[in-house]
Amino acid sequence: MNRPIGIFDSGVGGLTVVKEVMRQLPQESIVYFGDTARVPYGSKSKDTVTKFSSQIIKFLLEQNVKSIIIACNTVNSNCISELRAMFPKINIVGVVDAGVKMASTVTVNGRIGVIGTQATIDSNRYENLLRINNSNFEVYSKACPLFVPLVEDGWINHLVTRLITSHYLHDLIQEDIDTLILGCTHYPMLKEVIQEIVGDIMLINPAIEVARSIGEILENMDLKSHTNATYSFYVSDQANRMKQTAEMFLGCPIGKVTTVEIEKCYC
Amino acid sequence: MNRPIGIFDSGVGGLTVVKEVMRQLPQESIVYFGDTARVPYGSKSKDTVTKFSSQIIKFLLEQNVKSIIIACNTVNSNCISELRAMFPKINIVGVVDAGVKMASTVTVNGRIGVIGTQATIDSNRYENLLRINNSNFEVYSKACPLFVPLVEDGWINHLVTRLITSHYLHDLIQEDIDTLILGCTHYPMLKEVIQEIVGDIMLINPAIEVARSIGEILENMDLKSHTNATYSFYVSDQANRMKQTAEMFLGCPIGKVTTVEIEKCYC
Numbered sequence: 045m046n047r048p049i050g051i052f053d054s055g056v057g058g059l060t061v062v063k064e065v066m067r068q069l070p071q072e073s074i075v076y077f078g079d080t081a082r083v084p085y086g087s088k089s090k091d092t093v094t095k096f097s098s099q100i101i102k103f104l105l106e107q108n109v110k111s112i113i114i115a116c117n118t119v120n121s122n123c124i125s126e127l128r129a130m131f132p133k134i135n136i137v138g139v140v141d142a143g144v145k146m147a148s149t150v151t152v153n154g155r156i157g158v159i160g161t162q163a164t165i166d167s168n169r170y171e172n173l174l175r176i177n178n179s180n181f182e183v184y185s186k187a188c189p190l191f192v193p194l195v196e197d198g199w200i201n202h203l204v205t206r207l208i209t210s211h212y213l214h215d216l217i218q219e220d221i222d223t224l225i226l227g228c229t230h231y232p233m234l235k236e237v238i239q240e241i242v243g244d245i246m247l248i249n250p251a252i253e254v255a256r257s258i259g260e261i262l263e264n265m266d267l268k269s270h271t272n273a274t275y276s277f278y279v280s281d282q283a284n285r286m287k288q289t290a291e292m293f294l295g296c297p298i299g300k301v302t303t304v305e306i307e308k309c310y311c
Numbered sequence: 312m313n314r315p316i317g318i319f320d321s322g323v324g325g326l327t328v329v330k331e332v333m334r335q336l337p338q339e340s341i342v343y344f345g346d347t348a349r350v351p352y353g354s355k356s357k358d359t360v361t362k363f364s365s366q367i368i369k370f371l372l373e374q375n376v377k378s379i380i381i382a383c384n385t386v387n388s389n390c391i392s393e394l395r396a397m398f399p400k401i402n403i404v405g406v407v408d409a410g411v412k413m414a415s416t417v418t419v420n421g422r423i424g425v426i427g428t429q430a431t432i433d434s435n436r437y438e439n440l441l442r443i444n445n446s447n448f449e450v451y452s453k454a455c456p457l458f459v460p461l462v463e464d465g466w467i468n469h470l471v472t473r474l475i476t477s478h479y480l481h482d483l484i485q486e487d488i489d490t491l492i493l494g495c496t497h498y499p500m501l502k503e504v505i506q507e508i509v510g511d512i513m514l515i516n517p518a519i520e521v522a523r524s525i526g527e528i529l530e531n532m533d534l535k536s537h538t539n540a541t542y543s544f545y546v547s548d549q550a551n552r553m554k555q556t557a558e559m560f561l562g563c564p565i566g567k568v569t570t571v572e573i574e575k576c577y578c
Contacts, residue, residue, distance in 0.1 A: 080354070081355075087347070087348065088348075189460055189463065190461065190464055193457050193460040194457065196456065199457075203474065204474050204475055204478075207470065207471050211471075281354060282354065
């Protein structure tokens with residue numbers, strides 16, 4: 045079953061999910077879509093985010109994908125149920141759900157930290173989902189607005205990044221959390237620095253769990269690929285910029301990035 | 312002539328222009344509009360930016376403004392001529408034109424630096440306008456993508472900001488520039504740190520020149536106000552966030568911020 049997995053995000057952050065699927069499932073082909081013309085989704089209404097996401101899913105289905113990963117925290121938080129109802133024939137898994145599941149499993153003292161963009165933290169989505177899993181969990185959240193621009197501007201391992209990380213995480217560490225969810229797809233790019241600052245707190249990278257989860261689904265449904273993987277990258281704007289960033293995120297050349305007029309063609 | 316001046320931007324950055332108009336023209340009332348629902352403009356097409364801007368100008372005209380300042384680099388760079396043609400009865404001045412004029416006047420050695428967002432620097436707008444003024448000017452540009460998030464997250468005077476500034480400006484300083492244009496409305500918030508790093512290079516804050524220029528226009532057209540000023544703030548989304556940021560930018564309380572459905576009401 046050599047059809048690709050579809051992965052999408054509002055921008056480039058979902059590439060950390062691509063990286064993890066490449067690592068765990070090296071025979072699976074991937075079609076990635078980043079909605080770079082309409083990023084960020086965090087400040088947009090639920091209706092708008094649902095409409096944009098359904099356009100992207102239509103595009104991915106046209107690429108004959110066998111399963112879809114929502115690599116965007118905002119889409120997963122706002123409308124994964126609506127999208128599943130709109131596209132009942134395809135499996136859709138989300139990065140937030142995966143992170144929550146993993147954190148709930150690994151925490152010992154039930155004190156969990158969540159870091160993300162301002163929009164993700166303000167939505168309380170992680171907090172609510174963790175409490176649904178276990179009402180005794182104590183959840184501590186912190187927005188880290190500089191992490192995305194730091195990653196996108198290439199300050200991955202720099203004194204500046206360590207100082208900012210230390211400032212952002214100070215209060216969470218004081219709360220005696222034993223588990224910290226990296227609640228934004230960019231943040232795994234900073235995991236070495238974050239781990240250095242938080243010591244032996246367990247970092248949860250939802251990309252790892254979502255890749256594991258899609259692997260299981262494909263196995264169970266007998267949809268696994270057994271050939272050489274191919275990778276295709278699509279954006280709605282600024283293909284050259286995506287190519288550069290993708291090669292930084294993935295650590296390898298990715299070939300051509302294609303621009304799709306998603307708004308006109310899939311409304 | 313106690314009608315207000317209209318000032319608009321894609322987001323909060325234009326508040327540095329508000330601050331300068333308040334300082335230079337303390338009797339002038341201001342209506343500010345920040346298009347926080349549709350920010351950033353930098354990645355959008357010229358047609359889209361023109362449409363959004365004309366919606367905002369219609370709103371400002373309804374508030375009975377006597378003159379308009381475009382406090383957004385992208386709008387000024389893309390479509391100030393089109394907007395002037397669409398609204399011939401109102402004076403429209405722009406922050407980029409003002410910055411270029413001031414830098415052209417103050418440079419002695421003709422070596423001018425420009426810093427701005429990636430979109431502004433990629434557009435070459437400042438460079439082209441400076442060269443139209445004087446084809447012998449040497450212009451050196453540098454995108455500083457972390458400055459806007461640093462300002463918005465409140466890292467105004469911090470070791471981190473000094474380290475990042477020093478990194479960004481290193482090459483420009485080597486080029487022996489004598490003048491540096493702060494080509495993004497957020498950057499005047501960092502002017503102390505920037506000045507510390509660049510030494511005796513002259514910093515150009517286009518907000519100062521645009522406020523001076525609007526003062527002259529009002530004087531010449533006999534449109535100056537002679538009463539106590541009032542200030543009104545409007546946004547297309549996230550009024551609370553704007554209130555917070557505006558009070559940080561302006562250093563004083565600003566009262567209520569009102570949300571306007573700009574897309575629905577002024578199309």
